[in-house]
Amino acid sequence: MARERNERLASLLGEASWSRAQATAAYNRVAAETLNGEVLENSKIGRSHVSMWVGGVQPSGIAPVILCQALSRRLKREITPQETGFTAATSPAQEALDWRVDPLIALSDLGNDVNTDRRRLLAGGVYSAAALILPDATWWEAMAEPPAEEPAARKRVGRGDVETVRELSLAFSRMDQRRGGGHGRRAVDEYLKHEAHGFLRGRFADEETRRAMFAASAELAYVSGWMAFDNSEHAVALQRFNIAVKLAARSGDAPLSGHILRAMAHQALDMGFRHEALQIAQASVRGERYAAASPxxxxxxxxxxxxxxxANRQNDRAAKALLRAEDDLSKAHDGVEEPDRTFFFGEASLAHETACTLRDLGDHQRAVKEFRRSVRTRGAAFRRTHAVTLGYMGATQIAQGGVEEACATWTSVLDAMEDGIYSGRARQSVVDMRHLLSPFRKRGIPAVGELDARAASYLAQVD
Structure with missing residues (x-):
């Protein structure tokens, strides 16, 4: 019996403007990022696979999940297996995103090793809009309540243990800023799964220490999530952010909860989930999360x-929010106590985010000006973010018609990347660079040819 052509998948590939070869390349990039060298069924495919799937063959192994992730990134919205005409099961890792699941259970469910963790994440889906729906106020109130009883047989946990977890969070966060999220995250996860998990199940010196340990562990889970997000491991990042929010809620630290929700909103924006991003961002500045936070x-x-x-076309409100953020940062000065987790955010970061906002508002000229300010004021300790900023700036410049100007900017991106940055976001800027340069390849512009060849060589080495 002849198979029925998969018109849903064919339509999505057409919407993405992908040939079979381009779809294959995108699939293999996502698979390589997600599996990190692990070989599973369909961990790498050829063009014939895509042709067979369009022809009606149901993909097996991890193929439905990986292809949906690749299409979601391309189309900037969630693509489910059902939309592609595929089927996929639900994984324990996805179930752990349920807000009712205890964070200690979620931590223990990270698995005994990274490969097990990846299999469980891959077993059931991609970055999902459904997982971005936040719990209501009663959940937050219940989570902040002290436990009814404390196990007497557990080891005693004191302030020194809390400081150790905090120091580790800060050290890895600084490393992430220098080298990118693809460097060192496994070590963070191992500590979370074993040492931090043990502390959280311990016998605390007092209630203040208990809350402090939950807050410190929440920050470490957030760092793991941010590193995964930066390295384009989006399903992993969402799971870590979910755990971090639960731990922060247990600690009763409202500004920390806001900080983690802000990261979730940032990721949702990058993934194209504009409506969900706004809901999460609004939650991050609601009540004590903003009011009790430092400037x-x-x-x-x-x-x-x-x-x-x-991103949601609320231009006037966006402009007012930018002005308020500038005013808040102006109040951050010596003598004002700030949490360590904000060490990276200063004039350069504000300029970067302001530029992204202006770009999304369609004001490319002012966006480029703010990107330049970000590049000019950023310190050497923030090389990864520097590369991302330059990538965005080049894309904005070419949108204005400044091809050679964009090439000069993107050359600096490759200079930084080739010097040892492990970042999926920075790598994506190189992929976007080649895509944006494609209309100019046959115009005989020397800078375009040289940069495109260099970018292709770089991607061939890291893919």
Whole structure:
């Protein structure tokens, strides 16, 4: 019996403007990022696979999940297996995103090793809009309540243990800023799964220490999530952010909860989930999450809120939110106590996020100006973010018609990337660079040919 052509998949590939070869390349990139060298069924495919799937063959192994992830990134919205005409099961890792699941159970469910963790994430789906729906106020209130009883047989946990977890979070966060999220995240996860999990199940010196340990562990889970997000491991990042929010809620630290929600909103924006991003960003600046935060953290929450407003075409509100973020940052000065987690956010970061907001508002000229300010004021300790900023700036310049100007900017991106940055976001800027240069390849512009060849060589080495 002849198979029925998969018109749903064919339509999505057409919407993405992908040939069979381009779809194959995108699939293999996502698979390589997700599996990190692990070989599973359909961990790498050829053009014939795509042709067979369009022809009606049901893909097996991890193929439905990977192809949906590739299409979601391309089309900037969630693509489910059902939309592609495929079927996929539900994984334990996805079930752990349920807000009712205890964070300690979710931590223990990270698996005994990274490969097990990846299999469980891959077993059931991609970055999902459904998982971005936040719990209601009663959930937050219940989570902040002290436990009814404490196990007496557990080891005693003191302030020194809390400081150790905090120091580790800061150290890996600084490494992420220098080298990118693809460097060192496994070590963070191992510590989370074993040491931090043990502390959280311990016997605390007092209630203040208990809350402090949950807050410190929430920050470490957030760092793991941010590193995964930066390295384009989006399903992993969402799971880690989910755990971090639960731990922060248990600690009763409202500004920390806002900080993590802000990261979730940032990721949702990058993934194209504009409506969900705005809902999460609004939650991040609601009540004590903003009111009790330090000036620098208020500015950080506020500028991501501005970006979400701009992405949803709420231009006037976005402009007001930008002004408030600038005002908040101006109040951050010596003598004002700030949490360590905000160390990276200063004038350069504010300029970067402001530029992204202006870009989304369609003001490319002012966006380029803010990107330049970000590049000019950023310190050497933030090389990864520097590369991402340059990538965005080049894309904005070429949107204005400044081809050679964009090439000069993107040359600096490759200079940074080739010097040892492990970042999926930065790597994606190189992929986008080649795509944006494609209309100019046959015009005989020397800078275009040289940069395109260099970018292709770089991607061939890292893919």
């Amino acid at each position: 620098r953290e208020r500015a950080l929450l506020g500028v991501v809120h501005a970006r979400a407003l701009a």
